[in-house]
Structure formats: C-alpha cells, structure tokens
Amino acid sequence: MPTIKIPPVLRSSTGGEREIAVDGESVREVLEALAARHPATRNQLFGEDGELNRYVNVYLNDEDVRVLKGLETPVAADDTVVILPAMAGGALAPHARH
Template sequence: MAKIKIPPVLRPSVGGEKEVQAGGEDVGAVLRALASEHPATQTQLFGADGQLNRYVNVYLNDEDVRVLNGLDTSVGESDTLVILPAMAGGV
C-alpha cells in the first residue's frame, strides 16, 4: 500500500490522521481508495468529472503527478503521495 500524507486542511476528513495508507496501481486508484475509505475527501479531491480538482496538487515521491501521467501515474508499494491544496490570496 502507498503512504498518503494528509495536509492539515483535510485531516478532519480522515479522522485527524497525518498519514494514511491506501492500495492501488496508479495515483487515481490510490486516491479513489482513500475517498472510498473516507467519503468526505471525495469532493475535496475530485471534481464532478472524476478528475483532480484544479486546486489540489498531488506529488508522488516529490514529483508533481500533473507532469507525469496524472491520475494514471503508476504507484508502487513503497511510494509516498503528498496532497497539497493550492493556496490563494495575498495583498
């Protein structure tokens, strides 16, 4: 199972955990497994079209999955996914 690091803003949706594990052969499958286990994350991660919300960044071992194969990027047992919601605002 891949390790998923959960940002503070999503932790209430996963019972306060900083890190969870989920299985899947690619990034999409791992994130869908996370959403299946923790339904509140579904709309936080995915849009109605099933793609990542544009304000959600996902990194696989420090590489942005958008520059790899997106949700189709292969994931191994020892890989780590990091979910980082984009921040907006400023002066």
C-alpha cells in the same frame, strides 16, 4: 502499500490521520481508496468530471503528477503520495499590514 500524506486542511475529513496506507497501482486508485475509506475527502479531491480539482496538487515522491501521467501515474508499494491544496490569496491579514 503506498502511503498518502494528508494535509492539515483535510485531516478533519480523515479522523485526524496524517498518513494513510492504501492499496492502489495508480495515483487515481490510491486517491479513490482514500475517498472510499473517508468519503468526505471525495469532493475535496475530485471534481464532477472525476478529475482532480484544479486547486489540489498531488505529488508522487516529490514529483508533481501533472508532469508525469496525471492520475494514471503508476504507484509502487513503497511510494508516497502527498496531497497539497493550492494556496490562494494575496491580501495581508490586518495585523500584518504596516
């Protein structure tokens, strides 16, 4: 059963779980299974069009799924799917400025 690694920013939506094993044969099926189990993650992962939100990066065994077959990338039982929200910003925190 594939394992999804949950980033800290999504853990409040998964009851604090860091890793979740779900059924699925593609990245889409695995993420849909996560969203079915933890509905609060759906809007964080998917846009209204059913595709990944542009600020969400998903990796299958350290490979960005966008350079593979996207959400249709096949997933094996021993695979790991990692969700990484893109980081944004650029301004330093006030205490970090010199």
